Amino acid sequence: MIWLIAAGILFVIEMMVTTFYLLWLSIGALAAGLVSLLFPEAFLLQVAVGCAAALLLTLFSKPLVARFRSSRGFKDTGTEIVGRQGIVVEPIEMGRYGQVKIGGDTWSATSVQALKKDEVVRVIRRGNTIIEVERWGDMY
Numbered sequence: 001m002i003w004l005i006a007a008g009i010l011f012v013i014e015m016m017v018t019t020f021y022l023l024w025l026s027i028g029a030l031a032a033g034l035v036s037l038l039f040p041e042a043f044l045l046q047v048a049v050g051c052a053a054a055l056l057l058t059l060f061s062k063p064l065v066a067r068f069r070s071s072r073g074f075k076d077t078g079t080e081i082v083g084r085q086g087i088v089v090e091p092i093e094m095g096r097y098g099q100v101k102i103g104g105d106t107w108s109a110t111s112v113q114a115l116k117k118d119e120v121v122r123v124i125r126r127g128n129t130i131i132e133v134e135r136w137g138d139m140y
Contacts, residue, residue, distance in 0.1 A: 003033030003046065017128060020061065028054030081107075081123050085136060088119045092133070100133055107131045 010026035032050030039045055068074065084102050092098030092115040100109040100121060108130045115121060121133035 001033075003029050003036055003050070007033060020065070021058065024054045024057035024061065027057060028052075081126050081131065084123050086121050086123065086133065088115045088117055088121055088133075091115060091117050097130065100131065102131075109133050 007026045007029035010022045010029060014020070014022035014026060028050040031053040032046040035042070035046045035049045081102060086100040086102035086107075086109075088098060088109075089101045089106060090099035092100075092109055092111045094112065094114055097108045097110055098115065100107050100123075102123065109121075109132065110130060111121070111133050113135060115133070115135060120136040122136050123131050124134050125132040
């Protein structure tokens with residue numbers, strides 16, 4: 001039952017971040033849950049099957065994802081934000097996250113320089129949920 005709960009939680013988180021890695025972990029947990037129904041006392045077997053399923057899905061999906069990303073007409077929404085202008089709404093200190101508003105969205109942001117509230121910034125890189133910014137005038 002714990003495996004199925006873990007699979008459900010991972011799936012819900014995956015729906016929010018859309019990275020596919022948590023989806024593979026969710027399917028791995030689901031596989032472990034199915035094994036636990038057949039062999040309830042074999043915890044190590046459940047873990048091994050779950051890990052193997054997640055690992056195989058990760059390894060075999062990478063070429064498919066790469067092919068999909070290189071296909072004509074594919075538009076990665078994650079890279080569209082790079083280069084856009086935003087405004088610091090919560091100061092960014094070195095080594096700590098702040099908040100930047102870009103368009104109508106607010107992002108957690110980091111920077112190699114301290115940035116004050118209301119400074120205009122430019123997005124230079126994007127991770128999954130955190131962007132890296134620099135002061136708008138520093139790029140020239």
